[in-house]
Amino acid sequence: MPRTPRRVDLAITVADGPAPLRHRIADAVVGELRSGRLRPGDPLPSTRALAADLSLSRGPVVAAYDELAAAGFVLSRAGSGAVVAPGADRAAAAGALSHVPAAGGEAAGIRAVTTTAPRWDLRPGRPDTTLLDAAAWRRAWRAAGTAVPGNDAGAGPSHERLRRVLADHLRRSRGVAVAPDDLLIVPGVGASLRALPVALGLVGSTVALEDPGYVEAWTAFEAEGARVAAVSVDGDGLDPAHLPRGARAVYVTPSHQYPLGARMPVTRRALLLDWARRTDSLVLEDDYDGEFRYDVSPLPALRSMPGAADHVVYIGTASKLIAPSLRVAWIAAPRRLRERLRVELESRGLVVNEATGLALAEFIASGSLATHHARVTRTYAARRAALVAAASEHLPFVVLDGVEAGLHVVLRLPDDVDDLDVVTRLDAAGVAASPLSAYAVATPVRGLVLCYAGLAETQAGAAIRAVADTLRPHIDQ
Structure with missing residues (x-):
């Protein structure tokens, strides 16, 4: 059966400023991609519907969609409207824009992409590369160079x-x-x-x-x-x-x-x-x-x-x-x-x-890979144990899934909690995480995907306290 598109409520705010309206609308859509609220494959509202939501004429919205399509952020399909193109989220996160920004270095209505690293980066897919034996790695490359x-x-x-x-x-x-x-x-x-x-x-x-x-x-x-x-x-x-x-x-x-x-x-x-x-x-x-x-x-x-x-x-x-x-x-x-x-x-x-x-x-x-594997497995096991213990202390009202293996756990949230909003609030608290709903197509799931590979044992308590402080207003304990 064909894929059921994810329902998307695109609630954008078009910033004021001297830039043409089509640019400001396009910038707002790119901002949604950068935040993760829009993802590859998501359908965009029709130009008529978005124009009505923004209380604008349809012309600037059509021009903005054309601009986004020309830049490669969206794909226009006859009879099925516009959808977000594969890789568009990564391009937005990397700072790509659909047009040359106005003088001053930023596109109107879009904040400059921050380079400030989160205090605790718990996004999945990030092993701790500092655990690699640098001497063994250099030896391998020297051998390759011969x-x-x-x-x-x-x-x-x-x-x-x-x-x-x-x-x-x-x-x-x-x-x-x-x-x-x-x-x-x-x-x-x-x-x-x-x-x-x-x-x-x-x-x-x-x-x-x-x-x-x-x-x-x-x-x-x-x-x-x-x-x-x-x-x-x-x-x-x-x-x-x-x-x-x-x-x-x-x-x-x-x-x-x-x-x-x-x-x-x-x-x-x-x-x-x-x-x-x-x-x-x-x-x-x-x-x-x-x-x-x-x-x-x-x-x-x-x-x-x-x-x-x-x-x-x-x-x-x-x-x-x-x-x-x-x-x-x-x-x-x-x-x-x-x-x-x-x-x-x-x-x-x-x-x-x-x-x-x-x-x-x-x-x-x-034999360096086998040695590395043994070392990182011990380290990750200790970091996992520290995170699970901290969650037991500070988040006794939530369930952790996937603790037996891998490099991440899933902190489950009630279905009525907006995990995208939680991730945005966590970002303000210095915690980078991924919303579980971003991995789903037809199954309604809510939660946080938290990678512990790079989380030092001594930091697990502080990081999970920050998560708990953010979650408490959203969850009945």
Whole structure:
């Protein structure tokens, strides 16, 4: 079934000033993107409706929409109005504008993008890169620097050594038995998802995704022509019994459901593989932080189960274990699809440069990655314990989900609490967090996604007190 658009109430305020009205309207929309109240894929109100809300004539609103479309912030689709373009939120957060600002350095009605870091940055996806052994990292890059670059301009780097050591690492850490030739090295998961619908033959087909789930997967599949369908998750993750009829693929995070944190039990994993075999469909397994589990041993990846190699596209990444800025991930697809996927990735320029691959290969082969993994797991476990203890003391009236694994927890809020408003108030208190509703498409959920990877144990109490002080007026205790 087609994706149900998220309901958006665009309540913008157009600033006064000398700039043309169309610029000020466009600036207000960009401000909504920057704040997170608008997200990629969200529909904009019709020009007539927005003009009525603003008590303006329709002309300046039409001009503002045209300006936003020309800049790439929105997409205009015949018969279905304007929607926010993929990546528009990141462009707005980076300070991009739809026009040259008025003299004085700022667009009229838009505050300059602040460079002041929050006192406590609890947004997800941010491992503590200061825990990396700088000496070991430098040694790896020095070793990479001794290699003579290849000269094949007709293909991406082969990354032969990286694929070899990664195959061994995946066998030991995730139970995935994969041949080096079956691994494709890609520049991060988010960018590479766009290649999957074409390479895997999913254009025009239904792809099921977890809800709430990884929003970048939604936007990537939808932008490339797949029909996306939301499947609500529960305390055990996605239930295969709820997959829509006719779905040709499902995108899942079974080791640590993103963002709620559930671990898919072996019973559901077996049912999911049975569904894939029975319907000749694909399971896209994103094992984004499967290495981090604290109270029990990590479950092997879904891809490790017997027969999974024929139906599971396994996706792993170095972003949580090492650093997001490294931009290295890997994909193991069924062999019948591997060459199509490789060609599609290379045709889009989705390759990792040779030196980065050599350095990472040396870092793994030298044993430095295993040492780093052990060190950060101990550190993150302690930081998680400090955050959970602080929440028990200062937020006894709320529920934490996903505490057993990963690098973040979810603080659940009642459905009538506007978590976007809470995040804005937390920002004023020096706490950066993400609203749970931003990860949902059709499932109404409210909460805060809080990453503890960079939160020192000594700061957990102060940070959670700030969260508690912000939440108390919104919640009946």
